[in-house]
Amino acid sequence: MRRWIIQTIAFFAGNHYFQSIIRNEGFYQGPLKRFCFPYFTCYSCPLAVASCPLGSIQHFLSLQLIPFYVIGFLGLIGVFIGRMVCGYLCPIGFLQDILYRIKSFKFKIPNWLANLKYVFLFGLVVIGAYLTAEPAFCKICPVGSTQAGIPLVLWDPFQSSLRPLIGWHYYFKVSIFALFLLLIISSRRFFCRVMCPLGAIYSLFNRFSILQLRVNKDKCIECNSCELLCPMGIKVYQQPNQADCIRCFECVKKCPTKAVYVGW
Amino acid sequence: MLRRIIFLIVLIASILLTYHGIKLDDPAEVMNNGNLLCLSCMGIE
Amino acid sequence: MSDGKNKISTIISVFLVGGGQIYSGRIWAGIAFALTFYGTIALIKIIWTGFNFGFYPLLVVWIIIWLYNILDAYKGYCYEPPPCERNCPAGIRPWIYLNYLAQDKPAPLSYIPFFEILGMVCPAPCEDHCTRRAYDDPVAIKHLKLGVKKVWIRPKARKSNASVGIVGAGPCGLSLAASLKLRGYQVTVMEREGYPGGMPAIAIPEFRLPTSVLKKEVDEILSLGIELRTGVEVGRDISIDELLDRFDLITIAVGAMKPLRLDIPGEERVCYGIDILRRAKKGERFEFGRVGVIGGGNTAIDVARTLVRFGNEVKIYYRRRAEDMPAEPEDREEAVEEGIEIIPLVLPIGIEGKRHHFIRTRIVDGRPEIVENSEFEVELDQLVIAIGQEPDIDFLKDKLLTDQRGFIVVKNGRSSHPKIYAGGDVVAGPKTIAHAVGHGLRIAQRIDQNLRKIPGFFAWLGKREYPFELKLLPFTERRRMMIPHRNSESRIKDFEPVELIPSPDEMKREAERCLVCPLRYRP
Numbered sequence: 001m002r003r004w005i006i007q008t009i010a011f012f013a014g015n016h017y018f019q020s021i022i023r024n025e026g027f028y029q030g031p032l033k034r035f036c037f038p039y040f041t042c043y044s045c046p047l048a049v050a051s052c053p054l055g056s057i058q059h060f061l062s063l064q065l066i067p068f069y070v071i072g073f074l075g076l077i078g079v080f081i082g083r084m085v086c087g088y089l090c091p092i093g094f095l096q097d098i099l100y101r102i103k104s105f106k107f108k109i110p111n112w113l114a115n116l117k118y119v120f121l122f123g124l125v126v127i128g129a130y131l132t133a134e135p136a137f138c139k140i141c142p143v144g145s146t147q148a149g150i151p152l153v154l155w156d157p158f159q160s161s162l163r164p165l166i167g168w169h170y171y172f173k174v175s176i177f178a179l180f181l182l183l184i185i186s187s188r189r190f191f192c193r194v195m196c197p198l199g200a201i202y203s204l205f206n207r208f209s210i211l212q213l214r215v216n217k218d219k220c221i222e223c224n225s226c227e228l229l230c231p232m233g234i235k236v237y238q239q240p241n242q243a244d245c246i247r248c249f250e251c252v253k254k255c256p257t258k259a260v261y262v263g264w
Numbered sequence: 265m266l267r268r269i270i271f272l273i274v275l276i277a278s279i280l281l282t283y284h285g286i287k288l289d290d291p292a293e294v295m296n297n298g299n300l301l302c303l304s305c306m307g308i309e
Numbered sequence: 310m311s312d313g314k315n316k317i318s319t320i321i322s323v324f325l326v327g328g329g330q331i332y333s334g335r336i337w338a339g340i341a342f343a344l345t346f347y348g349t350i351a352l353i354k355i356i357w358t359g360f361n362f363g364f365y366p367l368l369v370v371w372i373i374i375w376l377y378n379i380l381d382a383y384k385g386y387c388y389e390p391p392p393c394e395r396n397c398p399a400g401i402r403p404w405i406y407l408n409y410l411a412q413d414k415p416a417p418l419s420y421i422p423f424f425e426i427l428g429m430v431c432p433a434p435c436e437d438h439c440t441r442r443a444y445d446d447p448v449a450i451k452h453l454k455l456g457v458k459k460v461w462i463r464p465k466a467r468k469s470n471a472s473v474g475i476v477g478a479g480p481c482g483l484s485l486a487a488s489l490k491l492r493g494y495q496v497t498v499m500e501r502e503g504y505p506g507g508m509p510a511i512a513i514p515e516f517r518l519p520t521s522v523l524k525k526e527v528d529e530i531l532s533l534g535i536e537l538r539t540g541v542e543v544g545r546d547i548s549i550d551e552l553l554d555r556f557d558l559i560t561i562a563v564g565a566m567k568p569l570r571l572d573i574p575g576e577e578r579v580c581y582g583i584d585i586l587r588r589a590k591k592g593e594r595f596e597f598g599r600v601g602v603i604g605g606g607n608t609a610i611d612v613a614r615t616l617v618r619f620g621n622e623v624k625i626y627y628r629r630r631a632e633d634m635p636a637e638p639e640d641r642e643e644a645v646e647e648g649i650e651i652i653p654l655v656l657p658i659g660i661e662g663k664r665h666h667f668i669r670t671r672i673v674d675g676r677p678e679i680v681e682n683s684e685f686e687v688e689l690d691q692l693v694i695a696i697g698q699e700p701d702i703d704f705l706k707d708k709l710l711t712d713q714r715g716f717i718v719v720k721n722g723r724s725s726h727p728k729i730y731a732g733g734d735v736v737a738g739p740k741t742i743a744h745a746v747g748h749g750l751r752i753a754q755r756i757d758q759n760l761r762k763i764p765g766f767f768a769w770l771g772k773r774e775y776p777f778e779l780k781l782l783p784f785t786e787r788r789r790m791m792i793p794h795r796n797s798e799s800r801i802k803d804f805e806p807v808e809l810i811p812s813p814d815e816m817k818r819e820a821e822r823c824l825v826c827p828l829r830y831r832p
Contacts, residue, residue, distance in 0.1 A: 026301075033298035034291035044302040051298035055305070059297040060290075069285025069294065075278030079271060100832055103386035104330070104338040105377075135304045144305030152306060153356055165308045166356055168363025173307030175366040178349045182374050185341055186381075188832060208270040223440035224392050228830040254830060256443030 003087070003248060007094035010039070015047035015091070015147075026157045036070055038077050039090035040198045042141070044148035046157070054137060054198055058129035074198075078205030082212075082241075086192055086199050087231070087248030092143055093192055096184045097231060104185055108233065114193050114244055121197035137197060142180035145173045188233045193244060203243035211247060213240035214263035226251035226260060236260055315383055315773055322382035326375055329382030333776065338386070342378045346371065385774040391826035393435035393450060398740075399427065399747040403435050403450045404827065406457045408779050410820035415458040417775055420491060422484040422530055423746050426509060428454030429808070430518050431743050432637045440826050446789035448823050452808075456816030462775055464757075466493040471760045474499065474556035476543050478527075479507020480742045481733030482562035484749030485756075487530045492757050497536040497556070499547070501563075505537055508564055508734070509742060512586040512608065514615045515804035520590070544704025558728055558756055561705065561717060562749070565698040565734040571603065575660030582612040582695025589615050597621050598690035601665060603657055605634035606739070609695035610641060613649045616693070617801050624650045626657065628670050628677045643807060646797040657692065658684065665689050700735040714738070722752040723759075730756060781828040782821055790819040 014037050017028040027046045036053040037043075043052040053070055060067035077085060086093050100106075120137060128136030138144055149170065153162050183190040192199050215237050226236035229251055232244045236251045240260065251260045285291075303309070314333050322329030327343030330336075353367065393403040401421055409416030421427075431451050439447035471494050475482045478500035486496045504510060505527050509518055531537055543549060543563075552559050568581035582604065585595060595616060602613045605627040613623045625644070627634060631653045634641055645651065656679065659666040669683035699715045710718045710725040716738055717724050717731040724731045732748035734740060758768050793809040794800075800807050811819075824830075 029299040031295070034295035036294065042302065042305050043298045044305050051294050052302075052305075055302055056294045056297060060293065063293075065293075067285070067290065068281045068288060069290030072278045072281030072283070072285055075274060076282060079274045079278055097832065099341065102337045102341050103335050104341065105381040105384045106387060135302065138302055138304035139307075141305060144302065145307060148302065149306040149308075150352060152301075153308075154352070162306070162308060163356055164358065165303075166358045167309050168361040169309050170307035170356070171353065171361070171363030171367050174349055174352060175363075175370040178345050178367075178370045178374060181341075181345045182370075182377060185338075185345075186377070205274070208267045208274070210271060221440075221442050223438070223443060223826075224395070225440055225826060225830040228389050228391070228826060229832060231832045250832070256440055256824075 003250075004094070004097070006088050007091070007097070010089040011091040011094060014039070014041055014050055015045060017047050017049050020046040020157070021155075024157050027152075036073055038074070038085050040092050040143055040196060042144045042147040044144065044152065046148075046152065046155070048147070054125055054141075055135055058125055058135035058137060061126060061129040062133040062135065064130070074201055075205070078202045078209060080210045082206040082209035082247055083199060083202040083243075083245060084211060084247035085202060086196075087246035090192075092146075092196075093189065093231075093246070095146075096189045096191060099181070099185045100188055100231070102185050106186055106188075109187055109190065109194065116194050117196055117200040117203075120195055121200040125197045139169070140173070140176055142173075142177045142191070142195075145177040146180075149173055150177065189231050189246075192246065193232060199246075206241055206243050206245060210264060212263050213245060213247070213252070214261050215240050216259045216261065219257045219259035221257055221259075223256060225254065225256055229254055314776065315385065319379060319383045322379050326378045329378075333382070333385065335386065338381065342374070342381065346374050346378065380770070383773055384770075385776060387774050388827035389831070392438035392440060396434045396438045397743065397747070398434065399743040400750060401427070401435075401743075404823060404825055405777055405779070406459070407448060407450065407453060407820045407823040408777075408782075408825050410453060410457050410817060411782055411823065412778075412780055413817060414778070415460045417460045417462050417777065418457075419775075420461045420463050420488065421746065421750070422487045423480055423509075423526055423742060424454060424459065426480075426518060426523060426526055427743055427746070428452060429522065429806075430509070430513060430741075432741055434743075440824050440830075441822060449790055449792065449819050452790075452792055452811065453816055453820055455810055456813055456820075463491050464488065466491060467761075469493045469495075469760065471495065471557045472497065472555070473756060474552050474559040476552070476559065476561050477501075477507060477563040477733070477735075478505035478537060478539070479562060479564050479733060479745060480509060481564075481745035481749040481752075482507065482560070483527065483530050483535075484746045485560055485562065485732065485753050486535045486749075487533055488750050488753030489756060490533045490535050492753065494756075494760070495536075497538065499541040499543060500537065500539045501542045503539050505531070505539065508566075508745075511566075511590065512583055512611065514586060514611050515590065516614070516618070516800065516807050517611070519806055549705050549708060553728055557760065558730060560730040560732065560752060560756070561702065561724070561735055562731070562733040562745075563700060563702060563735050564745075565700045565716075565739050567699050567701040568694065569697045569699055571657060571694055571696065573657055573659050576694075578660065579692045579694050582608045582693055583698060585612055585693060586615060589619075595619050595621070599688070600624070600691045600693060601626055601657075601687065601689045602693045602695055603627075604695035604697070605629065605631075605636055606695065606697060607636045607640065608698075608739075610634075610636045610644050612693055612695050614644050614647060617644075617647050617649055618804060623648075624652055626652050626655050626667065628654065628656045629672060630654065633672075643794070643797075647801045648797070660692060663688050663690060665692055698734075698739050702735060705729070722748070722755045779825065779828060781825055782823075784824070785818075785821050787818060787822055789822070790815050 032049045035050045037050045056070045057067045124137040220237045318329030318333040326346040327339040331339030406416040433451040435450045436447040441448050475498045478498045486498050490496045600621045600623045602625045616623050631651050654670045655667045658668050665687050669680045670677040708726050719736050722730050732752045733745040
């Protein structure tokens with residue numbers, strides 16, 4: 001199946017609560033909210049039917065609790081497929097895939113910037129939430145603006161109870177959102193590579209997950225097609241399983257010599 | 265080989281963590297949180 | 310590089326974010342920029358609750374988007390370089406001309422001097438890295454240069470009184486001269502020999518590069534209005550200080566012309582490869598009888614093939630294995646076809662009259678090592694040494710830094726003397742014409758930046774992509790075209806070209822084999 005079909009299905013699988021719009025009744029508050037999304041989606045989104053894993057982690061940490069359930073859940077996924085969630089399920093990844101196809105001036109980010117996502121993970125999601133007792137990453141999260149902040153404030157289902165509350169923070173988040181759009185248009189999966197703390201968590205599992213990419217060195221002619229193809233800009237033939245690989249298998253599908261394959 | 269061992273350890277650890285979390289009634293807490301409007305996400309103080 | 314549209318679209322984009330992109334045909338980019346900019350402005354206007362300090366980051370981001378939108382309208386969409394472009398020492402973008410050739414349209418290319426000559430004598434590193442190798446054989450990128458209808462996109466000329474002196478009229482010197490002249494500088498080229506062309510004119514034998522082709526290319530370059538002074542040797546006829554006084558900048562592109570010596574007893578009566586090639590090109594004939602050629606580079610092969618054409622019996626002696634030769638495998642095979650014997654793993658140690666002493670070697674860790682007690686003797690009428698060249702730059706020894714082997718040390722094309730640039734073989738060691746042309750073009754850019762005092766960042770900003778009309782053609786199953794060769798019996802009798810030029814139709818079909826990697830392989 002084509003990847004974009006799976007990504008679309010995955011988006012609607014997690015975001016299908018259309019009653020909220022039809023009945024104008026705010027967002028979903030049902031039993032499904034006890035589960036976390038495996039991918040990055042804001043749980044304040046009017047369509048969302050489950051919880052944001054990062055929001056839950058931050059919630060537990062701000063209550064000075066350890067989020068056993070969420071970490072275990074993410075670990076269970078990551079240990080099998082590593083970062084494949086980013087490549088096949090994540091709607092934000094899908095958004096980036098679409099927007100990168102726009103023919104604008106592109107630039108490449110240096111590789112060391114990819115380590116910044118660990119700073120976001122440990123600095124804001126873990127330590128920030130623990131110390132401030134608030135979801136610290138959510139305060140800068142552009143996904144929250146995309147899915148909840150902007151639509152909910154514009155739509156305002158709660159009888160104009162939201163708009164009067166808008167202050168400097170909303171302006172700040174809109175500015176981050178605009179910058180996020182600009183960056184994901186002009187650089188390959190910028191958010192995934194540089195910011196995403198969930199991707200940072202999954203990337204820790206990439207090295208030893210069951211699913212691995214393998215390169216047949218005898219077949220590989222180092223034509224670099226995989227690097228041209230890769231949404232994350234990885235030199236697949238050099239480091240097939242590096243932390244940034246999102247297992248989208250574009251390289252596997254289109255390798256001219258079929259040198260890249262999925263191994264166990 | 266080392267990869268397999270790490271895999272097994274992490275797999276067992278994740279299962280135990282999930283189990284422990286469910287025993288501590290973490291899902292209820294996740295639901296509690298999820299049923300609130302995340303004002304930080306929306307950018308409202 | 311420009312087609313005029315870029316300028317207008319940039320101006321539109323300054324006033325209307327996204328407008329320039331739509332004007333230049335990139336509708337989605339225009340919509341995206343307009344939405345990110347005007348969309349967020351509209352959003353803030355709708356939900357406006359009064360000014361506070363959160364407005365400052367918004368302002369900064371809007372300015373960033375506005376600037377980036379101008380940059381985007383100016384520079385356009387850039388393709389990621391495929392392996393052929395990445396590996397071209399001359400900075401040619403083969404996939405573009407291949408695609409235009411396949412579409413049967415004239416290809417807009419940034420100005421590359423010696424383009425046709427590269428199509429005849431380049432070792433083609435592009436083909437060694439071509440992605441098409443994955444399916445069958447690489448596209449014949451090199452030969453297709455001869456079939457391309459080109460439209461040169463020339464660098465923009467500015468009126469300038471700055472003068473640049475170039476020492477050496479080889480590929481590097483001439484391409485530098487042409488590129489600088491097109492940019493509007495006064496260029497003077499000085500050449501030691503009586504004729505321009507450098508190494509290709511001196512040492513590439515007639516059967517690989519006909520003089521007429523070279524002459525046509527050189528004349529085309531000189532007709533741009535370059536002042537050429539032949540027979541002027543810097544250091545003898547004119548001193549380097551005089552040059553530094555007369556010109557704003559000088560460039561040393563004298564190449565590496567002094568043959569390396571072997572330092573063995575009896576070396577007085579050997580010939581050097583370069584000398585033989587030079588004199589053969591002038592019409593001299595060499596009838597030695599049994600000849601041994603020492604070396605494994607292109608010069609050695611060329612000398613051997615030249616001498617075979619005079620009726621000599623030629624053997625090549627090389628200190629490593631035949632497959633280690635720096636010469637092109639294709640040329641090596643052609644040499645073998647012409648009846649030249651390659652004797653690997655031997656080293657000459659002395660000459661007594663016609664008796665030439667050799668010793669065997671073996672390869673240990675990639676380096677040749679002498680095998681003890683394996684000396685042997687070969688009766689030869691003449692030994693020709695072609696083991697490489699070094700630059701002959703005694704005239705500026707005290708002016709700038711050179712490394713131990715005598716090559717000039719450069720950084721970004723500039724030597725340790727601030728007014729002297731250097732490029733070509735005198736910097737990199739004996740390399741190909743493509744390397745020299747690439748050096749020339751890059752130094753031209755550097756000199757242009759230096760004389761106009763543009764920082765590197767702004768030079769990068771100013772570079773823009775030509776809006777190529779590229780088309781992804783369906784994959785064709787055709788195998789690589791055969792480049793017709795004359796058979797070895799007839800070709801060793803004369804100096805006519807060995808490779809024949811394929812028909813235009815065949816070239817078009819060959820160009821269709823190109824995968825156009827940047828279009829086919831993108832996220």
